[in-house]
Amino acid sequence: TIQFGDSAVLPELMPDAGRANWGFVFALVAAVAIWLMMSRMLKGFEVRVLGSSPRAGRFAGFGLNRMVFFTFLLSGALAGLAGISEVSGAIGQLQPVISPxxxxxxxxxxxxxxxxxxxxxxxxxxxxxxxxxxxxxxxxxxxxxxxxxxxxxxxxxxxxxxxxxxxxxxxxxxxxxxxxxxxxxxxxxxxxxxx
Structure with a gap:
């Protein structure tokens, strides 16, 4: 496609110091949020229990199908965030192949x-x-x-x-x-x- 306009491009963090854009900040915020969820919340405990032993998770009352759907939804959202950060940040246009x-x-x-x-x-x-x-x-x-x-x-x-x-x-x-x-x-x- 044509190059994105200025309103559709993620701005660079430090314009004179390199090509790092706000996608890096998004990745840091997402990593901290996932760490907090996995270490401090019941949903993270469910993910860890069902991931290590689905049978133990069923005995604890956790729903395996709901958890699989939740993890697919969350990981898909994070992959989408990474993709749009790459496209609107470093590349600046849509291409058939984005990832090397x-x-x-x-x-x-x-x-x-x-x-x-x-x-x-x-x-x-x-x-x-x-x-x-x-x-x-x-x-x-x-x-x-x-x-x-x-x-x-x-x-x-x-x-x-x-x-x-x-x-x-x-x-x-x-x-x-x-x-x-x-x-x-x-x-x-x-x-x-x-x-």
């Missing part, structure tokens, strides 16, 4: 933020640096834009690997671990003879 893969990056952001709305804000800022760094490397050194994606994928892989190693202990069971026990059993008759 933000949905896949959101999965990495959610894991890095540990599914905490405030942690997701911090993780989103870190991943934004990888996007900006990828663009800078692409223009300065002529490297493919896929390098930033590879770095983001490796970051997710290492975070998931660390979580696995933190939550699960690796034990080697075999002949090498059986020998100390066998040595103790061999020493037991000798101790009895010495007494």
């Amino acid at each position: 893969g933000y949905g896949f990056t959101a999965i990495i952001v959610a894991f890095l933020g540990r599914l905490n709305p405030l942690g997701i804000v911090a993780a989103g800022l870190v991943l934004a640096l990888t996007y900006l760094g990828g663009e800078a490397v692409q223009s300065a050194l002529g490297i493919s834009d896929k390098v930033a994606r590879v770095f983001q994928g490796m970051l997710l892989f290492f975070v998931l690997g660390c979580d696995t190693l933190i939550h699960y202990r690796i034990r080697l069971i075999g002949v090498a671990l059986m020998k100390p026990n066998a040595a103790k059993l061999d020493a037991a008759p000798k101790l009895e003879e010495a007494r």
